[in-house]
Amino acid sequence: MSADETADQTTDRTAAGTPDTSAEVPSQVPAEPTLQPTTSDRLVGVVTAVPGVSGIEPGIATTVGAIDARLRRSPDRYARYGLVVDADTGTATVEVALDGTRPVREVVADVQRAVAAAVAEVGVLDEPLRVHVRVQSVTTPGITHG
Amino acid sequence: MPIDPDTDAEITDEATEKRYRELVDTVVRQWNDLEAAGDRSVQLSAEVLTGLKDAVRADARHGPQVEMPPTDAGPWTTSELALRTLVRHAVDAVPDALSLRTSFDYADGEGRTRGRPDRITCRISASTRTPNLPALGEAVRTAVATACQDELALAAPAIDVHIEDLHER
Known part of the structure; x- marks a missing residue:
């Protein structure tokens, strides 16, 4: 079964509540939820929607992590440049640039809560996700650095 | 096997x-x-x-990551570049002061991550119209300390201010 089919099954079950058994279908083990590319794309949107975040700014840590995840093709670890989520260890790393409109610490806390909540919705973890934010640059009004 | x-x-x-x-x-x-x-x-x-x-x-541009006091939602770090940006902005906001260079001393950290800053050195230029240079230095020190607390929840690193230049303003 492809990764996309697994994700579709999970979504359909969630939406319908009880699966329709009236048609003849082969018996299957219910699909375990996994981290999918669509989950990570949504996570990037969740991060950039936080007020005070000007964007994802990838550093060397997540870049190497993204390459490693692609090579290993692990379903429990999804990485893209700037954002790595590892369901095995229950951790995530997010690298961001901030726009200076709000205190840095407040923005960081909001990013952590938003990412943890979004991953909790997927249902891959038993414990809350531990989100490590790396602030790469801050733009201050009237001055641009980084 | x-x-x-x-x-x-x-x-x-x-x-x-x-x-x-x-x-x-x-x-x-x-x-x-x-x-x-x-x-x-x-x-x-x-x-x-x-x-x-x-x-x-x-x-290379960002510099090393620097440990920060964790939020109630988790740990975080900031690049030395971002830290320098915040301090320079605080200095430049003080009337008659212009930031020239900022450097940091850090506590011991883990791996490549620097520990929290325990000393900030601000090298500044003062306006020639400044009536009281020590007071200007103190204003810069207060501004940087406030920025560290408000932006980062970083309490009371030692802050040294060196007036190295004068400028017309």
Whole structure:
């Protein structure tokens, strides 16, 4: 079964509540939820929607992590440049640039809560996700650095 | 130990083990030969190479990551570049002061991450119209300390202010 089919099954079950058994279908083990590319794309949107975040700014840590995840093709670890989520260890790393409109610490806390909540919705973890934010640059009004 | 996929038993026959190791050695040798010959099928893609180069350049520009007091939602760090930006902004906001250079002393950190800053050194230029240079220095110190607390929840690093230049304003 492809990764996309697994994700579709999970979504359909969630939406319908009880699966329709009236048609003849082969018996299957219910699909375990996994981290999918669509989950990570949504996570990037969740991060950039936080007020005070000007964007994802990838550093060397997540870049190497993204390459490693692609090579290993692990379903429990999804990485893209700037954002790595590892369901095995229950951790995530997010690298961001901030726009200076709000205190840095407040923005960081909001990013952590938003990412943890979004991953909790997927249902891959038993414990809350531990989100490590790396602030790469801050733009201050009237001055641009980084 | 290699596992027989039909029986799930470990393959312990010496000849089979030897053959398995020979096959692995052959694959590794072929991969290395293809890589040395520049075969694209075993190289990182152009996209990955570009991503790596961009990340290395960004890493050099950002400087090391610096540990910060965790939020109630988790740990975080900031780049030295971002830290310097915040301090310079605080200094430049003080009337008659212009930031020239900022440096930090750090507590011991883990791995490549620096520990929290325990001393900030601000080298500034003062306006020629400044009536009281010590008061200006104190204003800069207060501004930087306030920025550290408000932006980062970083309490009371030592802050040194050096007035190194005068400017017309």
